[in-house]
Amino acid sequence: MRLAFFVNEVATEIDEYTTTRLARAASRRGHEVWYVGVGDVELSASDGQLVARAHAAQYGEDDTLESFMERIKECDAERIVMEDLDALFLRNDSIDDLQERPWASPLGAVFGQMLKARGVTVVNDPAGLTRATSKLYLEEYPEKIRPRSLVTRDPEAIERFAGEVGHCVVKPLYGAKGRNVFMISDDGEANLAQITEAVLQDGYAIVQEFVDGGEDGDARIFLLEGQLLERDGLPAAFRRVPTGNDPRANISKGGRSVPLEIGAAERGIIEAMSEQLVADGMYFVGIDVIGDKVVEINAESPGGMQSVERLYEIDVCPTVIEALEHRAGR
Incomplete structure (x- = not known):
């Protein structure tokens, strides 16, 4: 299989990323693997082909993630015809580009x-x-598996919603990694005006009713083709626990990961989501769960495989690549 991973920039990729682990798994399985950055593509003037300046991702014996990624970055870029690929794995994060490189985001x-x-x-x-990519996507799923929410750019509507539901979370509709995520106690929140102003700087806000248990963190669960991603009977899932006084459990914000037992609530959520995920072509996603509610769907470059590997001493990335082989007919 000729496979390319489409990323924000090859030079800024980090060895611990889930993308690196997926690329390593594909190369280990003997596939021809490439990295292509958002700015590396060209539409040929002569024949209309999409071509790219691509970096080969070749696994070497005894490679660590660090040495594997170093070789990718150090090798000279080669011209490849992208429509000759068997598969393209979109692993760029458009939200990361939205602020600094808006041209790259879409x-x-x-x-x-x-x-x-x-x-x-x-x-x-x-x-x-x-x-x-938008948090509005969650609103397409059954009400029973998601918290009550409001999407708006009206500060007064946010205040009214907080007054109605009490404890809630406000965050940008397009956002990631815990940026501008705030807890609101109720409409009497002392800093509500400042919080609202900060969030609305990023566009629309989504305000979600606080789900009981959220103070103890959330669960990140990986789904492959609408089903729980597992390998050797172990789940690609973990609980993210906040540290200190920061209520955000994002690993990028200092949260720590602990093992997660998949129970009836989690399986019920997966069952309720599976059909639409498959219909929408959401091949590989991470969902964030509190109790019996999904608070976020991560469909664009979901990460966290390093936590799965550390907690369970398994590498589930080969399972993702094996499924892609079947999908691509390879």
């Missing part, structure tokens, strides 16, 4: 749609990603 989905139309297997499905 291009994963754009190039992905072009390549899908030319016969390349693209995951996650680029058409589905245009919806799933």
